[in-house]
Amino acid sequence: MNRRDSPALLVARDVTISYGKVAAVRSVSLEIRAGEVVAIVGPNGAGKTTLLAGLMALLPLQGEVRRFGATSGIPPTVEQLVRAGMGLIPERRELFGSMSVEDNLRLGGFDRWRQGARDGRSDLDGVFDLFPRLRERRDQEAGTLSGGERQMLALGRALMAHPKLLLLDEPSLGLAPLIIREIFRIIDGLRARGVSILLVEQNARAALKVADYAYVMESGSFVIEGSAAALAQDDRVIEAYLGVAATTPPSN
Amino acid sequence: MNLDIALWLSQDAITNGAVYALLAIALILVYTVTRIIFVPQGEFISFAALSLATLQAGETPGAVYLLIAGGVLVVALDTSGEPWDLARQRLPGRLARFVAPPLAAGALARLSVARPDALWLQILATLAIVTLMGPIVYRLAFQPIADASVLILLIVAVAVHYVLTGMGLLFFGGEGLRSKPFSLLSFKLGALNVTAQSLLIVIASLALIGALWFLFERTLYGKALHATAINRVGARLMGVSPNLSGQLSFTLAAFIAAVSGVLIAPITTVYYDTGFLISLKGFVGATIGGMASYPLAAAGSLLVGFLEAGSSFWWSAFKDPIVFTLIVPVLLWRSLSAPHSEKDDAQ
Ligand SMILES: Nc1ncnc2c1ncn2[C@@H]1O[C@H](COP(=O)(O)OP(=O)(O)OP(=O)(O)O)[C@@H](O)[C@H]1O
Numbered sequence: 001m002n003r004r005d006s007p008a009l010l011v012a013r014d015v016t017i018s019y020g021k022v023a024a025v026r027s028v029s030l031e032i033r034a035g036e037v038v039a040i041v042g043p044n045g046a047g048k049t050t051l052l053a054g055l056m057a058l059l060p061l062q063g064e065v066r067r068f069g070a071t072s073g074i075p076p077t078v079e080q081l082v083r084a085g086m087g088l089i090p091e092r093r094e095l096f097g098s099m100s101v102e103d104n105l106r107l108g109g110f111d112r113w114r115q116g117a118r119d120g121r122s123d124l125d126g127v128f129d130l131f132p133r134l135r136e137r138r139d140q141e142a143g144t145l146s147g148g149e150r151q152m153l154a155l156g157r158a159l160m161a162h163p164k165l166l167l168l169d170e171p172s173l174g175l176a177p178l179i180i181r182e183i184f185r186i187i188d189g190l191r192a193r194g195v196s197i198l199l200v201e202q203n204a205r206a207a208l209k210v211a212d213y214a215y216v217m218e219s220g221s222f223v224i225e226g227s228a229a230a231l232a233q234d235d236r237v238i239e240a241y242l243g244v245a246a247t248t249p250p251s252n
Numbered sequence: 253m254n255l256d257i258a259l260w261l262s263q264d265a266i267t268n269g270a271v272y273a274l275l276a277i278a279l280i281l282v283y284t285v286t287r288i289i290f291v292p293q294g295e296f297i298s299f300a301a302l303s304l305a306t307l308q309a310g311e312t313p314g315a316v317y318l319l320i321a322g323g324v325l326v327v328a329l330d331t332s333g334e335p336w337d338l339a340r341q342r343l344p345g346r347l348a349r350f351v352a353p354p355l356a357a358g359a360l361a362r363l364s365v366a367r368p369d370a371l372w373l374q375i376l377a378t379l380a381i382v383t384l385m386g387p388i389v390y391r392l393a394f395q396p397i398a399d400a401s402v403l404i405l406l407i408v409a410v411a412v413h414y415v416l417t418g419m420g421l422l423f424f425g426g427e428g429l430r431s432k433p434f435s436l437l438s439f440k441l442g443a444l445n446v447t448a449q450s451l452l453i454v455i456a457s458l459a460l461i462g463a464l465w466f467l468f469e470r471t472l473y474g475k476a477l478h479a480t481a482i483n484r485v486g487a488r489l490m491g492v493s494p495n496l497s498g499q500l501s502f503t504l505a506a507f508i509a510a511v512s513g514v515l516i517a518p519i520t521t522v523y524y525d526t527g528f529l530i531s532l533k534g535f536v537g538a539t540i541g542g543m544a545s546y547p548l549a550a551a552g553s554l555l556v557g558f559l560e561a562g563s564s565f566w567w568s569a570f571k572d573p574i575v576f577t578l579i580v581p582v583l584l585w586r587s588l589s590a591p592h593s594e595k596d597d598a599q
Pocket residue numbers: 019024042043044045046047048049050051091202
């Protein structure tokens with residue numbers, strides 16, 4: 001899909017986010033258009049998680065953010081963004097550890113249910129079809145799940161809300177290669193269903209493969225941006241994030 | 253001890269146990285949503301009983317003015333620090349939520365003073381006054397520190413307890429008050445003389461326990477409320493506002509306290525500090541329920557009632573120490589059998 005064609009779901013201009021006096025995100029601008037997967041890659045401590053928290057209104061930010069075309073002087077609350085169709089799968093997952101897998105998933109659909117939607121049952125089945133392991137463990141406490149199962153639960157819980165724009169923080173963290181491939185296949189499938197995704201990933205190779213557009217973040221700022229295909233060919237990116245085993249022949 | 257005395261003591265035990273159960277379930281309700289061990293729950297009970305008696309004496313209880321002042325303070329706090337046009341835009345909604353209901357409760361109180369024979373009006377006014385205190389107390393004392401640890405929340409709860417006890421002394425004076433019984437009906441059950449009043453207490457507490465159990469175990473709303481206590485960030489990401497959850501749980505708890513206060517007002521003389529002792533016994537019941545299970549807490553409260561009745565027969569001077577000593581083995585047993593952390597963020 002051509003980026004210019006679809007409307008922008010989220011536009012951020014000169015966003016700065018600070019912890020006390022220290023700015024963890026400095027003057028960052030980005031854009032996510034409908035139906036797009038946008039990736040942010042970068043080393044540990046670059047500010048990726050902080051940026052997602054700011055975009056989701058979990059942290060206050062300076063600068064301008066337009067979500068779903070709305071410009072308001074009033075900073076929105078997390079709850080308002082959820083209602084508007086934004087979802088975040090945080091790095092720490094933030095599951096309800098002492099509740100069952102099924103209750104976690106049903107709470108994912110809480111806001112839709114409160115709005116009068118009554119299709120939670122079939123949504124639940126949809127998530128169980130996507131992750132059969134979760135169906136086996138539907139009565140187990142979320143806190144006792146394995147790392148991979150917890151990631152599945154976090155993703156499933158977010159999907160229950162039917163998000164239009166999903167912010168994903170390192171969905172492949174600590175997962176076996178087979179499951180990583182599965183997660184990226186799901187991301188691809190979500191895009192096909194019209195969900196836009198902002199994907200933060202350490203696994204730059206996989207992220208650039210699935211993304212349409214990408215940003216490289218280093219110490220709080222975006223240092224490189226471009227179409228994902230172009231970034232995968234960029235020497236700086238290859239050297240720093242894709243390793244020496246790059247497939248491109250040296251140019252010049 | 254013969255059978256008649258045993259029966260008579262049991263009736264006493266069950267009635268008191270039901271009152272403690274109402275307290276215990278309110279404590280659990282607040283704890284499961286906010287992680288606050290809500291010590292001042294007892295003060296709400298005193299306020300309700302004393303307000304009812306004051307209304308029956310033909311006066312407007314001072315608690316009404318406290319309520320209205322609290323509502324105004326909430327709006328002032330919410331509004332301060334906001335840009336002017338934004339504040340103006342939100343002001344009507346805030347007034348409607350925090351100032352209009354207290355004013356209505358005040359009007360109701362005035363109305364019931366004017367009609368001293370309308371018991372239902374007095375009860376309605378009392379329920380309104382005390383129930384509306386719940387969300388205001390949460391907003392003022394707890395909302396600003398809602399992320400704090402359980403220990404800090406407990407310390408603030410103790411502080412609120414002292415403030416409210418002081419207010420109680422100020423508004424109602426140091427003398428005990430007792431309201432008129434709702435019904436003088438009683439009937440014979442064997443050797444027992446069962447009063448309608450104690451029957452009412454038992455029925456009310458069973459109904460409320462059932463309702464709360466249903467809310468939290470069977471409905472998505474209840475689970476959403478509980479989710480706030482387990483993981484605040486997670487709950488917000490599901491669209492559950494922790495502020496609203498907290499205010500709602502305090503509203504429910506204050507309502508339960510108001511009901512308890514109205515129910516005990518005719519059978520005991522209530523002083524400004526009576527609520528605290530009742531809430532401590534309710535706390536023993538709630539602890540037996542692991543601060544989590546409504547039915548277990550109800551059973552625990554009943555046990556407290558029986559223990560109290562038994563000890564008042566044999567060693568009446570040691571009635572309270574015996575009940576409070578019970579909490580030590582209970583805490584030991586509970587902490588050994590249910591090793592659960594206060595918060596699930598060790599994920
Ligand atoms: N709560 C906090 N208080 C103070 N500093 C923080 C806080 N959270 C993060 N930081 C700092 O902000 C910077 C950015 O952190 P952030 O978690 O956003 O990085 P990241 O890009 O997500 O890293 P990673 O890839 O390791 O997850 C880091 O230097 C971190 O130490």
